[in-house]
Amino acid sequence: xxxEELTLxxxxxxxxxxxxxxxxxxxxxxxMVVGTAYRILGRxxxxxxxxxxxxxxxxxxxxxxxxxxxxxxYRVTVNVCNDFFRRRMATTELDIAHADPSPGPxxxxxxxxxKRLLMEGLQTLPERERTAVVLREIEGLSTREVAExxxxxxxxxxxxxxxxxxxxxxxVQRAVRKRK
Amino acid sequence: xxxxxxEDLLAAEETSxxxxxxxxxxxxxREFAADLRxxxxxxxxxxxxxxxxxxxxVLGQVRARETRRQVARWGWALAAAATIVVVFxxxxxxxxxxxxxxxxxxxxxxxxxxxAATPVVNTHRKRQATRSPAPQEPLKIKMFTSDPDVVIYxxxxxxxxxx
Numbered sequence: 001x002x003x004e005e006l007t008l009x010x011x012x013x014x015x016x017x018x019x020x021x022x023x024x025x026x027x028x029x030x031x032m033v034v035g036t037a038y039r040i041l042g043r044x045x046x047x048x049x050x051x052x053x054x055x056x057x058x059x060x061x062x063x064x065x066x067x068x069x070x071x072x073x074y075r076v077t078v079n080v081c082n083d084f085f086r087r088r089m090a091t092t093e094l095d096i097a098h099a100d101p102s103p104g105p106x107x108x109x110x111x112x113x114x115k116r117l118l119m120e121g122l123q124t125l126p127e128r129e130r131t132a133v134v135l136r137e138i139e140g141l142s143t144r145e146v147a148e149x150x151x152x153x154x155x156x157x158x159x160x161x162x163x164x165x166x167x168x169x170x171x172v173q174r175a176v177r178k179r180k
Numbered sequence: 181x182x183x184x185x186x187e188d189l190l191a192a193e194e195t196s197x198x199x200x201x202x203x204x205x206x207x208x209x210r211e212f213a214a215d216l217r218x219x220x221x222x223x224x225x226x227x228x229x230x231x232x233x234x235x236x237x238v239l240g241q242v243r244a245r246e247t248r249r250q251v252a253r254w255g256w257a258l259a260a261a262a263t264i265v266v267v268f269x270x271x272x273x274x275x276x277x278x279x280x281x282x283x284x285x286x287x288x289x290x291x292x293x294x295x296a297a298t299p300v301v302n303t304h305r306k307r308q309a310t311r312s313p314a315p316q317e318p319l320k321i322k323m324f325t326s327d328p329d330v331v332i333y334x335x336x337x338x339x340x341x342x343x
Contacts, residue, residue, distance in 0.1 A: 022242065026235055028246050032232045056245075110279040114222045162191040169215045171189075179211040 001111075022059050032053075032070070032139070033077050040081040041121045046088070050080045050107075074149045078131050079134060085127065109176055121171035129164040136161050157176040183209055190216055248326060255324040262321040262334055269319075269336065 013115045038047035053084050058069065065072055092158050109117075122130050128150070136157070143161075147154040181202040186209045189199050205212050239309040 023235075023239065026238060030233060030235055031231055034234060035227065035229075038231065039226065044232065048232060048237075051234045052238050056241060057232070059238075059242050059245075098324065109218070111222060111225065114218060115226055118219060118222055118226075133223075137220065138226050140224075140227070158192065160190065165191040165216060165219070166187055168219055169212060172215060172219065173212075 022062060025058065025062075026055055029070065029073050033073055036074065036134060036139060037081050039119070039122065040078070040130060041084055041088075041137050042119055043067050046084055047081075050077070050084050053080050068088045071145070071149060074135065074139075078135075078149060082127055082131065109172070115173060118173050118174045119167060120175075121168045124171065125164055125167060129167070132157050132160040133164040133168070137165075187212055197286065248328065251324045251328055252326040255326070258321065258323045262336075265319065265321070266336055269338065 004047060004132050030051070034047055034051045037050040038044055038055070041151060054073065056074065057076055058065070122134065123139075125133070132146055135141045136143065137150060142147070143154050143157050147157045150157065183202075183206060186199060188201045188204065189196065190213050191210070191313050203213060270332050318338070319336040321336065323334060324331040325332060
């Protein structure tokens with residue numbers, strides 16, 4: 001029994017050394033992955049599951065990733081989240097953390113209320129438009145970076161983002177009019 | 181310029197004199213432009229929101245997986261070592277005692293090998309043979325599996341006649 005414990009202890013220490021580099025990557029990119037996943041999926045619980053999946057894939061492919069893993073992480077996050085989204089197919093209600101239950105006077109939209117509506121609106125967009133707008137508008141990536149991550153032309157990204165902006169603005173406007 | 185054209189230009193973040201002129205004349209499009217700007221601000225603010233950490237959960241899973249993989253690898257090494265030991269024990273040549281010389285009846289009749297005819301008895305060996313054999317410990321091989329809760333013990337009985 002003591003031998004088994006010793007063996008396991010040795011193996012665990014070895015595994016610790018191997019995961020040292022991975023821990024650094026995890027710490028550096030955790031926020032980026034969880035945030036992107038949350039904006040694509042609209043539910044924190046799903047976003048956490050998706051982020052775990054992304055980092056486990058990173059750990060598996062660590063030796064194959066030569067350069068900075070940011071683009072790789074974004075690409076995998078988008079793919080994992082889109083798979084999650086398709087499986088879920090908008091059956092569950094959103095878990096928007098910043099909902100503002102009391103809109104301001106004269107039906108003016110507070111910033112928190114606008115954020116909540118935008119998160120809702122994101123879930124109504126087609127997959128490509130939602131992903132493009134999350135990466136470009138929220139994550140602040142350039143059109144070229146978004147195009148590389150999604151594997152499409154820059155012109156396609158521009159068109160998807162324009163379409164998404166119009167749809168989101170109209171979604172927010174509709175929500176405000178309903179309240180009046 | 182139509183309102184639809186105006187919306188498309190605003191969403192694409194393009195500027196033109198025609199667009200500016202339309203905006204001065206159309207309150208709906210001005211409202212739409214204000215909404216686009218407010219949405220962009222809201223998106224930028226979203227990055228500052230607090231997010232939960234997944235570090236502990238991820239590292240826990242990674243460590244468990246690494247340990248399982250290492251244990252499985254050692255299990256294979258032990259299984260290979262056990263196979264080699266078993267093969268070695270099974271194929272090792274057993275020492276053969278020399279047979280007593282064959283004496284022909286003719287030679288016996290002529291008394292050529294009178295002395296040799298008497299079978300030589302190795303008293304030492306006889307003593308050894310009559311003594312009860314010492315109980316030999318079976319070879320115990322311990323194999324780890326991919327499941328850390330399952331450990332296989334392989335007991336190899338020494339082959340009869342082998343020392």
